[in-house]
Amino acid sequence: MPSATSDAVTLDRLRAVCQPLLDPSGFIPGPEADERYCTDWSRARGQPLAVLRPRNTDEVSRLLTALHALRQPVVLQGGMTGLTGACVPQVGEVVLSLERLRDIEEIDTVSGTVTVQAGVSLQALQQAVEAQGLLFPVDIGSRGSCQIGGIIANNAGGNRVLRYGMTRQSVLGLEVVLADGTVISRMGKALKDNAGYDLKHVFIGSEGSLGVITRALLALQPLPVSRQSALVAVEGFDAVTALLTQCRKHLGPRLSSFEVMWRDFFDISTGLLKKGRPGLNLAGSHVVLVEAMGMDPEQDDALFAQTLGAFQTDHSGCEVILAQSLTDAQDLWSIREAAGEAALVVAPWAGFDVSLPLAHMAAWADEVRARLRGMGLSQTQTYGHLGDGNLHLVVGLGPEPTRKAEVHELVHRTVGALGGSISGEHGIGLAKKAHLHYCRSAAEINMMKLMKTSLDPHGILNRGRIFDLP
Ligand SMILES: Cc1cc2nc3c(=O)[nH]c(=O)nc-3n(C[C@H](O)[C@H](O)[C@H](O)COP(=O)(O)OP(=O)(O)OC[C@H]3O[C@@H](n4cnc5c(N)ncnc54)[C@H](O)[C@@H]3O)c2cc1C
Secondary structure, three states, X not given: OOOHHHHHHHHHXXXXXXXXXXXXXXXXXXXXXXXXXXXXXXXXXXXXXEEEXXXXXXXXXHHHHHHHHHOOOEEEEOOOOOOOOOOOOOOOOEEEEOOOOOOEEEEEXXXXXXXXXXXXXXXXXXXXXXXXXXXXXXXOOOOOOOEHHHHHHOOOOOOOHHHHOOHHHHEEEEEEEOOOOOEEXXXXXXXXXXXXXXXXXXXXXXXXXXXXXXXXXXXXXXXXXXXXXXXXXXXXXXXXXXXHHHHHHHHHHHEEEEEEEEHHHHHHHHHHOOOOOOOOOOOOOXXXXXXXXXXXXXXXXHHHHHHHHHHHHHXXXXXXXXXXXXXXXXXXXXXXXXXXXXXHHOOOEEEXXXXXXXXXXXXHHHHHHHHHHHOOOOOEEEEEEHHHOEEEEEEEOOOOHHHHHHHHHHHHHHHHXXXXXXEOOOOXXXXXXXXHHHOOXXXXXXHHXXXXXXXXXXXXXXXXXXXXXX
């Protein structure tokens, strides 16, 4: 840690430079910073030198111009629901929080777009557009806290990727402030635009390492008027993939979610955490949460029930629980959405969100969990957005949290060997950077570094996240 004296000098200098650029509540000295600026969902903790809370793009730009001149490292913070430790202030960093950029500027029902500031929460955006008969299709369990800037910076996935794609597919335009304060704004509503490079894609999924997202133009979808949900318990992973094939074939584009829970997760969620309806008792090695959304309530309900009914007839031992109401559906979803709570049960834990070809997934999960048991680590939770090949694995580390590195190595190396990705959704941040090479070639990592150094030559933005630079 830097000494108190050097801290104080730096803090004074920061105050002198940054405070005049902000309103009185925009500058918080580090020692007075609330706990929420010190830790994210990874549960790592750090202490910022100061917290900067701009209110608009212009303030972000003027702050970065000043911080760039000072070569002052900055960590960007959105809703702090990230799971890779990327937002946790490292020694000597100032926090740039987007929490006050909270305007939903325009909902355009004709073009089906919304213009929004980066600090708006996902849930606030979903509710605002639904009131206008439209849908913002990205949906993740942390919706109440995560912000639009955060989900774009992480290219979040979530429950409906199967139907609507990752966040990237819903971003039409972005306003971004570069490390030196330059504002890049391309927020036009023209759908077709091939004039040179499509720069927004450089920033989507860049985990705050290339620029600060301040505003976004997002595509909306028609709001479905029917929604069907069911839990389907099956025996064996082959039955899971058979169910997916059947749902794709018969429900077509209506199929919106296909979430699979292995018993090690399902039992904790419904047992210890008492999620779902009381007395829910399902056998089977896997329980699948299937959801469809459509535009014709009567036909959609019938088609959904028929599809699952036919599957049940063909697969003995399969059990189906159809939600009969919105409350029923919320009950079913509460089982899957207990993931955050369930991880706390086995804290300290190592968490993974790997992505694998479906053909390898079951064997990989069995093999890795067997090896973990061999290491004395039998507390696992396995679940995921299986429709898009994304699997989450939580491993309770018990009394020996020092084994985290060993567990990371096992999981990431084996995923890389099968041509999978060490991050399906959550990004690399600090937690996984040592293993980026398991799923990206040296040439790819080199190109990432070239992009970083050309856009942020002093390396002030989210330094040391994703990869290290000399
Ligand atoms: C219970 C729970 C469920 C979750 N489910 C999912 C899921 O299904 N799918 C999924 O993908 N993720 C999921 N997550 C992870 C997390 O919610 C997402 O990664 C989300 O995108 C993070 O948004 P945030 O605003 O909280 O970002 P933060 O955690 O604040 O930041 C995440 C990263 O983005 C950067 N950043 C934040 N704001 C900006 C900005 N305006 N400009 C540039 N960079 C910025 C940060 O520096 C950091 O690198 C879940 C998390 C929890 C706790």
